[in-house]
Amino acid sequence: MKNSLTIVVLVVLSLFVVGCGGQAPKTAQTPQAGLPTEVLQIAQARGLTHDDITAALKTYVPSGKYDEYILFASGGHSGQVLVIGIPSMRLLKVIGVFTPEPWQGYGYGEKETMEVLAGGAANGKPILWGDTHHPALSETNGEYDGQFLFINDKANARLAVIDLRDFETKQILKNPNAISDHGGGFVTPNTEYVVEGPQYAVPLGWQYASLDEYREKYRGVITFWAFDRAQGRVDPARSFQIELPPYWQDLCDAGKKVSEGWVFCNSFNSEMATGGIEEGKPPFEAGTAKNEMDFLHIINWKKAEELLQNGQYETISGMRVIRLETAAQSGVLFFAPEPKSPHGVDVTPGGEYIVVGGKLDPHVTVYSFEKIQKAIAAGPTERDAYGVPILRLEDVVEAQVELGLGPLHTVYDDKGFAYTSMFLDSAVAKWTLGGPYRTDGKEPWKLVEKLPVHYNIGHIAAAEGDTVSPDGKYVVALNKWSVDRFVPVGPLHPQNFQLIDISGEKMQLLYDMPIGIGEPHYAQMIKVDKLKPFEVYPEVGWNAVKMAKDPNATEPGRERVEVRYENGRRVVEIWMTAVRSHFYPERITVKKGDHVIWHITNIERARDASHAFALGGYNIHMSLEPGETGTVEFDADQSGTFVFYCTEFCSALHLEMVGYFLVEP
Amino acid sequence: MSERLRAWLAEDPFRFPRALFTIASWLVLLSVLFPYWSLTLMAPQYPGGLRVAVYVTHLSGDVTEVDNLNHYVGMKKLNQAAQVEKFLAPLAIGAAALLASTLAYTRRRWAAVLALPAMLFPAIFLGDMYFWLYRYGHELDPNAPLRIPPFTPPVFGVGTVGQFKTVAELQAGFWLAVAAALLVALGLHYRRVIRQAIEQKIPIRIGPIVISLEAQRDAD
Numbered sequence: 053m054k055n056s057l058t059i060v061v062l063v064v065l066s067l068f069v070v071g072c073g074g075q076a077p078k079t080a081q082t083p084q085a086g087l088p089t090e091v092l093q094i095a096q097a098r099g100l101t102h103d104d105i106t107a108a109l110k111t112y113v114p115s116g117k118y119d120e121y122i123l124f125a126s127g128g129h130s131g132q133v134l135v136i137g138i139p140s141m142r143l144l145k146v147i148g149v150f151t152p153e154p155w156q157g158y159g160y161g162e163k164e165t166m167e168v169l170a171g172g173a174a175n176g177k178p179i180l181w182g183d184t185h186h187p188a189l190s191e192t193n194g195e196y197d198g199q200f201l202f203i204n205d206k207a208n209a210r211l212a213v214i215d216l217r218d219f220e221t222k223q224i225l226k227n228p229n230a231i232s233d234h235g236g237g238f239v240t241p242n243t244e245y246v247v248e249g250p251q252y253a254v255p256l257g258w259q260y261a262s263l264d265e266y267r268e269k270y271r272g273v274i275t276f277w278a279f280d281r282a283q284g285r286v287d288p289a290r291s292f293q294i295e296l297p298p299y300w301q302d303l304c305d306a307g308k309k310v311s312e313g314w315v316f317c318n319s320f321n322s323e324m325a326t327g328g329i330e331e332g333k334p335p336f337e338a339g340t341a342k343n344e345m346d347f348l349h350i351i352n353w354k355k356a357e358e359l360l361q362n363g364q365y366e367t368i369s370g371m372r373v374i375r376l377e378t379a380a381q382s383g384v385l386f387f388a389p390e391p392k393s394p395h396g397v398d399v400t401p402g403g404e405y406i407v408v409g410g411k412l413d414p415h416v417t418v419y420s421f422e423k424i425q426k427a428i429a430a431g432p433t434e435r436d437a438y439g440v441p442i443l444r445l446e447d448v449v450e451a452q453v454e455l456g457l458g459p460l461h462t463v464y465d466d467k468g469f470a471y472t473s474m475f476l477d478s479a480v481a482k483w484t485l486g487g488p489y490r491t492d493g494k495e496p497w498k499l500v501e502k503l504p505v506h507y508n509i510g511h512i513a514a515a516e517g518d519t520v521s522p523d524g525k526y527v528v529a530l531n532k533w534s535v536d537r538f539v540p541v542g543p544l545h546p547q548n549f550q551l552i553d554i555s556g557e558k559m560q561l562l563y564d565m566p567i568g569i570g571e572p573h574y575a576q577m578i579k580v581d582k583l584k585p586f587e588v589y590p591e592v593g594w595n596a597v598k599m600a601k602d603p604n605a606t607e608p609g610r611e612r613v614e615v616r617y618e619n620g621r622r623v624v625e626i627w628m629t630a631v632r633s634h635f636y637p638e639r640i641t642v643k644k645g646d647h648v649i650w651h652i653t654n655i656e657r658a659r660d661a662s663h664a665f666a667l668g669g670y671n672i673h674m675s676l677e678p679g680e681t682g683t684v685e686f687d688a689d690q691s692g693t694f695v696f697y698c699t700e701f702c703s704a705l706h707l708e709m710v711g712y713f714l715v716e717p
Numbered sequence: 718m719s720e721r722l723r724a725w726l727a728e729d730p731f732r733f734p735r736a737l738f739t740i741a742s743w744l745v746l747l748s749v750l751f752p753y754w755s756l757t758l759m760a761p762q763y764p765g766g767l768r769v770a771v772y773v774t775h776l777s778g779d780v781t782e783v784d785n786l787n788h789y790v791g792m793k794k795l796n797q798a799a800q801v802e803k804f805l806a807p808l809a810i811g812a813a814a815l816l817a818s819t820l821a822y823t824r825r826r827w828a829a830v831l832a833l834p835a836m837l838f839p840a841i842f843l844g845d846m847y848f849w850l851y852r853y854g855h856e857l858d859p860n861a862p863l864r865i866p867p868f869t870p871p872v873f874g875v876g877t878v879g880q881f882k883t884v885a886e887l888q889a890g891f892w893l894a895v896a897a898a899l900l901v902a903l904g905l906h907y908r909r910v911i912r913q914a915i916e917q918k919i920p921i922r923i924g925p926i927v928i929s930l931e932a933q934r935d936a937d
Contacts, residue, residue, distance in 0.1 A: 632785055633862070657781045658763075705789070705862055 107562040110553055113140040121515055123528060123577045124187045124201055125549070128570030131182030133203055133214065138515070138526055138577060141551055141565040149212045149221045150182025150205050156220070157664060157674030161684040164597035165221075165674075172210050172224035175258060183207040185573040186303075188237040188246065190281070194308040194520035198582035200284065202237035202246045209233040211248050211277055215284050217586050218596060218677075223285050228369035229256045229273050229293060235304030235317050236275070241520075245276040245353065246286065247306060249317045253298030257369045263326045267437070271376065272296035274304070274317065276353060284599060288371070292360055294384060295376040297438045298324055299347060300340065303397050303461075308520055311403035311421040313354035318408055320393040322346045322436075341412060345389035345445075347436070348397065348408060350424060356384045380439040386428060387436060389445045390417055396461035396511075400470075401520050404487060405450055409459040409472060416459050416472055416483075418497065420450040451497035455481040460510065461574075463517035465524035465554055468492065469500065473512040473529065479504050480512060480529055480552060482559060503559040505550050508532040513575040514554070523579065527552040527559070530572055538566050547571050587659045589679030602681040604651040611636045618647070624688075625649040630663040630676060630698065631656055633705035641714040644691040653681040664699040667713060675700065691717040719926065727928045730911045730921050735821040737904035742814035744897040745835055749773060749810055751890035753842055756870070758783065759882040769795065772890065773806035773842070786881075791861025798849045813838055817901055824912070832905055836898045839891060847872050 087095075087105070095105055113119055119137030122144070127134050131151030135144045150172060152159025159169045159180070172179055182205030190200040201214040209230035213223040227233060227248060235249020253270040255261040261269035278290035300321035307314035325339025333339070356374055359365065359382055365372045379385040391413035398407045406419040427448050432441035458476030465471070468489035472481045479502045486496025494500075511530045515523035534548035546566035553560040589596065593605020606612075606627040614625045624642045628635055630652055642648055654663050654676035664675045665682070669690065674682045698709035726732055752770035755778075759766045767779040767786075776795055784794045813834035820831050847869075855867040870876060876883040907923060914921040921928040 633789075656785065658779075658785070661782075661785075708862075 103560065107553075107560065110560075111139045111141065111551065111563045113137065113142070118580060120580060121526065121577045122580055122583065123513060123575050124189065125513075125530070125567075125575035126184040126187055126203060126572040128547070128567075128572045129181065129183055130570035131180075131184055131205065132569070133184065133187060133201065134567070134569075134572065134575075135219065136549070136565070136575075138528070139551060139562065141549065141563045143565075145219060146569070147214060147219055147221065149184060149203060149214065150179070150208075150210065150224065152180055154673055155675065157676075157682065158221070160674065161667075161670070161672035161686060162674040163683045163685050164595065168221055168224055168597060172205075172208070172212075172226055174208055174226055179208050179210075181207075182210065182212075184570075185234065186237055187574060187576055188239050189576050189578055190243040190279075191239050191241055191519065192243070194241040194312075196516060196519055196576070196578045196582055197243075198578060198584065199281070200243070200279075202239065204233050204236040204248055206232055206234055206251060209248070209250075211237055211246060211275075211286065213279075213284065213286060215599065216583055217599070218589070219585060220596060222597060222599070225277065225286055225288065227273075227275055228258075228371050229373065230254070230275070231258075233275075234302055237277075238304055238306050238315075239279075240306045240315075240353070241308045241312050243279050243281065245291075246279055247304055247315055248275040248277060249304035250274060250296065250301050252300060253321075256295065256373070266298060266326050267324055270298040272298055272301045272319075273373070274301065274315070274349075274351065275371075276356070292356065292365065292372040292374065293368075294351065294356060294374045294379050296349065296379075296385070297322075297376065297436065297440065301349060302395065304349075305397050305399045305406070305518070307399055307403050307406075307421065308401075309403035311399060311406075313352065314421075315351045315353055316397050316399065316406050317349040317351070318390055318394045318397045319346050319349060320395075320411075341393050344392050346392055346394060347387040347440075347442070348390040348394075348406070348419065350386040350388060350428075350443075351379075352384050352386075355382065359384065376438055376440075380435070380441065383428075386424075386432065386441050386443055388419060388424065388427075388443045388448045391415065395459075396473075398462040398464075398518065400485060400489070401464050401522055402488060403520075405485070407462045407470065407472075409461060411458060411460060411475070414456055414459070415452040415454050416462060416470075417449060418451040418453065418486075419448050423448045423450065451486060453483055453497045453499065455483060455499050456502065461512050463512050463514035463527065464522045465514060465517070466522050467524060469554075471512055471514060471517075471527050471554065473509040474502070475508055475510065475532075477502065478507045478509060478531075480509065480527065480559065482554070501559060503552065503561065505529040505531055505552075505561070506533075506537050506548060506564070507535055511572075511574040513577050515577045516579065517577065525553070525555050526577065527554050528575060528577065530575060532571065534564075534566065537564050541568070549575075588657055588661075589677060592655050592657070592679045593653055593681050594679045596677070596680050596682075602651075602653075602683075604683060605681045606651060606653045608636070608655060613637065613640065622646045623649065626651065628652045630654045630665070630709075632661065632663075632703040633698075633709045635665075635696070635698070635709065635711050638711040639714070640696075640711065641716065642688045643716045644688060646688045646715075647685075648688050649683065649685045651681060651683045652676055654678055661702060662700045663702055663709070665696060666699045667694060667696045669694050673699065688715045691715045723926050723928065726923060726926060730915075730923070730928055731824060731908065733923050734904040734908040734911070737900045737907070738817050738821040741835060741897040741900035741904065742817040744893050744900065745810055745817065745838065746814045748890040748893035748897070749807060751893060752777070752888040753891040753894070754846060754872075755886050755888050756783075757884040757886070758786075758878075759884070760880045770888065771846070773810065774803050789861060789863045790865050790878075791858030791863075792853055793856065793858075798853065799845065802845055809834070810838070817897070820901075820904065820908075824908070829905055832901045835901045839894045839898055842891065842894070843872060 121138035123136040125134040133147040148158035158165045185206045188202045189196040209227035211225045231254045232251045234251035237246045250272040255269045273293045275293045277286040280287045299319035301317045301319045304317035321340040323342045327336045329335035394408045395411040396409040408417045427443040434442040456477045460473045462472045482501045483499045490496045509529045513528045515525045529550040531548040546568045549565040551563040595602035624646050656678040661678050666673045694713040754771040757766045757768045769778045816831040817835040851869045854869045
């Protein structure tokens with residue numbers, strides 16, 4: 053029995069301390085001798101300590117030199133993905149995903165990008181933002197392969213596919229049976245599936261049901277989106293879902309190596325609380341924390357594939373769903389108790405252990421996959437209300453490691469250490485793994501060091517830290533609060549990414565990077581040499597969404613304007629080229645009410661010779677990278693004299709890269 | 718080795734010029750595969766520079782980008798230049814090689830004219846190159862965005878156009894053709910030396926190798 057009161061008091065206390073703007077401990081270090089006088093003078097003038105100087109040297113990347121890693125970070129509420137260089141922490145790109153992005157011409161009239169965004173509509177309702185949570189790089193044999201990136205939108209239960217040849221979003225999928233998600237995206241070791249775990253339970257298939265029917269009708273549902281690597285798209289027809297009890301599943305992770313074929317998710321509302329603070333009932337925050345134990349979900353997806361082949365599924369909202377009863381009775385779904393309301397669930401590099409962060413419990417609980425298999429083989433004796441077999445905690449637990457307050461997520465290095473984010477402690481805890489990871493004689497399953505971070509760390513990302521072969525070197529703490537870390541910019545504070553050097557015996561904090569566009573959740577860090585992006589599109593006339601030659605690509609000399617009638621309506625179709633420093637043609641005249649289809653091909657082959665196309669007054673903007681063909685389609689519903697121009701400063705005669713769009717009344 | 722070479726040449730001293738003509742014809746054929754001339758343009762926004770390589774049959778490299786830049790001063794597109802020459806070059810080179818190898822099989826005096834195409838080819842290439850550079854630098858579109866005084870880009874060496882430093886260089890293909898021309902000339906020279914020595918009945922000198930009259934007779 054845990055002393056819940058103590059924990060609550062500590063939670064309140066630590067929130068109080070953070071809320072009151074607790075000062076970071078000042079180090080008394082001064083710059084050491086041995087450095088050039090000039091360096092010492094600068095350090096002195098700027099008040100830099102010895103650690104500050106080493107941190108600066110470890111992170112500085114001179115002009116023209118490249119970073120060693122790229123961090124793909126969720127852009128949080130911005131609905132975007134941030135691309136950040138490590139160790140410099142320079143922002144390299146913001147990829148528009150769930151939200152229109154004007155610079156990239158993503159969702160401002162360009163037909164293909166409009167269709168990508170439309171793929172994310174919920175029951176026909178356009179949704180133009182996202183609460184992006186967990187980016188997932190595609191993997192081959194459990195290693196990042198640098199080909200694709202997936203990310204989920206918690207608010208609307210959606211998943212996006214980004215092609216890393218051009219760092220652009222190619223597909224958005226709306227989950228047909230979930231209203232929110234959290235445990236995604238996570239990939240299976242060969243990206244057979246992108247897993248999208250659920251969050252808040254609702255009746256399957258967009259149905260209404262009273263909260264009084266919560267136990268009977270509300271359900272969780274985990275989605276296995278089948279990824280077609282050759283097409284670069286998720287194939288919904290080959291995808292499937294498994295119905296789960298309404299326990300509010302949280303994070304998930306795929307098993308790898310010895311545990312390949314399995315997925316693990318935790319949950320935090322096995323109480324099946326339904327809230328009702330306004331009626332004097334326990335609010336969710338208390339109701340979901342009543343039980344001492346919630347359930348780690350242990351899912352055999354290879355077994356689920358067998359059930360699908362045997363036709364043991366139902367189709368709900370067009371999706372194949374393995375029903376809860378089938379999953380519980382057929383060896384697809386098992387539970388193991390986990391300390392109340394846990395958070396992260398992170399599989400060790402070799403797949404032997406599953407580490408669950410306690411959140412409200414000061415331990416991480418380490419489950420052994422081998423023990424889980426033995427317990428399953430022995431035959432579980434207990435089942436939950438839905439018939440799901442429950443393994444006994446003592447049969448499957450390998451270790452419980454006391455780390456401190458608020459352990460959430462865990463990543464790994466190459467030397468047998470785990471790094472867990474400690475939300476309430478505002479710290480990163482470094483601790484020793486046991487079993488095959490312990491070859492240095494250190495005591496296994498033991499806290500080694502805690503490094504304060506600023507403040508309220510959520511996720512943590514390490515260099516290739518959730519693959520089968522982590523690199524060590526760097527950890528990034530994704531802090532929810534920055535409080536006093538940056539120059540005040542109003543009450544909405546930036547988030548704070550902190551880079552930590554983990555290559556030495558002791559962790560060293562290197563750099564603070566403010567994030568001012570949303571609250572990122574997770575991030576993944578990949579070695580740059582695994583990425584092979586295009587410098588320019590491979591041929592002139594490239595359709596950047598289809599990743600193939602566009603049938604409406606235009607060559608110089610073939611530019612034209614055609615007028616035709618469709619259903620009695622005038623349609624004006626334009627095939628235009630763009631090159632420094634002109635559009636061809638430069639004058640387009642239509643009549644009010646015409647339907648306009650406007651294809652533009654950037655015929656440039658030089659790196660960075662992007663053009664863009666803005667049509668003022670019509671909410672149209674697209675970006676055309678070298679070789680790219682883009683299409684806008686709209687009704688010329690207002691007459692007048694309009695101007696289109698290149699918005700990408702392309703050349704000395706960029707201002708002259710302009711044309712008139714005349715709409716006759 | 719040199720003794721065996723001497724014995725081989727003593728059998729038939731004309732083997733030496735014949736070998737030179739044969740090698741020369743292969744070299745000139747080989748030159749088609751290599752660029753003859755290149756132009757490198759250096760500017761701050763093009764790290765590594767832009768490079769156009771001129772083969773006798775085609776252009777390669779950053780032709781599109783150089784055309785893009787050239788249009789600002791009204792220069793014609795590079796691929797429109799020397800279309801006849803590019804079409805004829807493989808024929809001309811084939812003919813030169815064929816003629817040079819024919820030389821290997823005739824000892825007639827007048828046959829020396831067969832050497833001319835192979836010997837003159839590098840010079841003709843340079844002359845034609847200059848002609849096109851002159852035309853491109855002088856026939857600028859008067860309606861171009863930027864007007865610059867007519868100029869002739871250098872055939873070799875360093876120049877400046879706008880923010881670009883240009884470096885024009887002769888390349889491997891050209892040097893192969895030059896080597897072929899030299900070998901043909903050398904072949905003609907030795908053909909004459911050998912013929913005269915035989916006529917005057919004196920020992921034949923091919924570099925350090927001396928073939929005595931006796932050796933010639935023995936060989937006969």
